[in-house]
Amino acid sequence: xxxxxxxxxxxxxxxxxxxxxxxxxxxxxxxxxxxxxxxxxxxxxxxxxxxxxxxxxxxxxxxxxxxxxxxxxxxxxxxxxxxxxxxxxxxxxxxxxxxxxxxxxxxxxxxxxxxxxxxxxxxxxxxxxxxxxxxxxxxxxxxxxxxxxxxxxxxxxxxxxxxxxxxxxxxxxxxxxxxxxxxxxxxxxxxxxxxxxxxxxxxxxxxxxx
Numbered sequence: 001x002x003x004x005x006x007x008x009x010x011x012x013x014x015x016x017x018x019x020x021x022x023x024x025x026x027x028x029x030x031x032x033x034x035x036x037x038x039x040x041x042x043x044x045x046x047x048x049x050x051x052x053x054x055x056x057x058x059x060x061x062x063x064x065x066x067x068x069x070x071x072x073x074x075x076x077x078x079x080x081x082x083x084x085x086x087x088x089x090x091x092x093x094x095x096x097x098x099x100x101x102x103x104x105x106x107x108x109x110x111x112x113x114x115x116x117x118x119x120x121x122x123x124x125x126x127x128x129x130x131x132x133x134x135x136x137x138x139x140x141x142x143x144x145x146x147x148x149x150x151x152x153x154x155x156x157x158x159x160x161x162x163x164x165x166x167x168x169x170x171x172x173x174x175x176x177x178x179x180x181x182x183x184x185x186x187x188x189x190x191x192x193x194x195x196x197x198x199x200x201x202x203x204x205x206x207x208x209x210x
Contacts (some may be wrong), residue, residue, distance in 0.1 A: 006205050009061025013199025016054035020192040023047035027188070031178060038100055045100075049092040052085050058199060059136065065205050070143045080136040088129035091122045118176035127171035130187075134164025137194060153201045156194035163190045 026047055030040040059081045063074040094114050102111045116122040137157045144154035163186045170176075170184040 005061050005064050006202050009058050009065065009202035010199050012054040012057035012061065013195055013202065016051050016058055017192050017196040017199065019047055019050035019054065020188075020195060023051065024188040024192070031181065038104055041100055042096065045092045045095045048088065049096070052089055055133075055195065056081055056085055058195065058202070061202055062140070062198060065202060066143050073139050073142045076139040077136040080132045080139065084129045084132040084136065086129075087125045087132070091116060091125040091129070094122060119172075123171065127168070130167055130171075131164060133191075134161055134167075137161050138164075149204060150201060153194070153197045156190065156197045160187075160190040160194045163187050 023044065026035065026040065026043040029035045030044065035043065059074075059078055063071060063078050066074045095116055099108070099111050099115050102108050103115075108115065113120075114122060116126060137160045141154060141157050141161070144150050144157065146154060163184075167184040167187050170180055173180055
């Protein structure tokens with residue numbers, strides 16, 4: 001059973017890592033003016049949506065493969081992972097299935113309140129989601145050892161926690177701009193790194209158990 005969980009956790013982590021990198025690429029191309037509506041928004045929300053389920057399964061495997069006396073922390077991390085999932089799924093499904101089709105059909109006025117624009121309702125949903133992801137990494141830190149490969153996983157989690165206040169500023173600063181968006185750019189590095197290193201750590205647990 002442990003072997004199966006490690007493999008699910010590993011491949012889920014690799015899938016989530018791939019989705020984050022894809023999102024990063026699309027976001028850079030959009031800011032650079034290479035991608036335009038509607039393809040930019042479709043790709044941004046689709047790649048973001050592809051992160052969610054694999055990340056949940058990776059964190060679930062992390063929880064089950066943690067020693068019992070440390071599972072309080074991974075349980076807390078799992079709760080914040082679920083909070084992240086609920087808010088971002090609600091956002092991305094609405095954007096992809098309702099907002100973007102309405103904008104394509106020149107009927108955006110009817111769904112304007114649902115559009116993810118700075119300081120809108122679904123902008124705040126996105127903010128809550130990614131702040132919750134940051135909290136999930138925060139509560140995971142006590143579980144990770146300070147030696148061996150886990151030391152690098154721990155460092156990556158700490159780095160992602162430190163970036164979370166920066167993306168909070170991006171989301172909630174009163175005046176939004178593309179320049180402000182660059183403040184949150186480190187997230188594009190810390191998110192895929194911590195997700196991938198966690199996946200590798202889970203796979204190493206598989207090697208230890210066989």
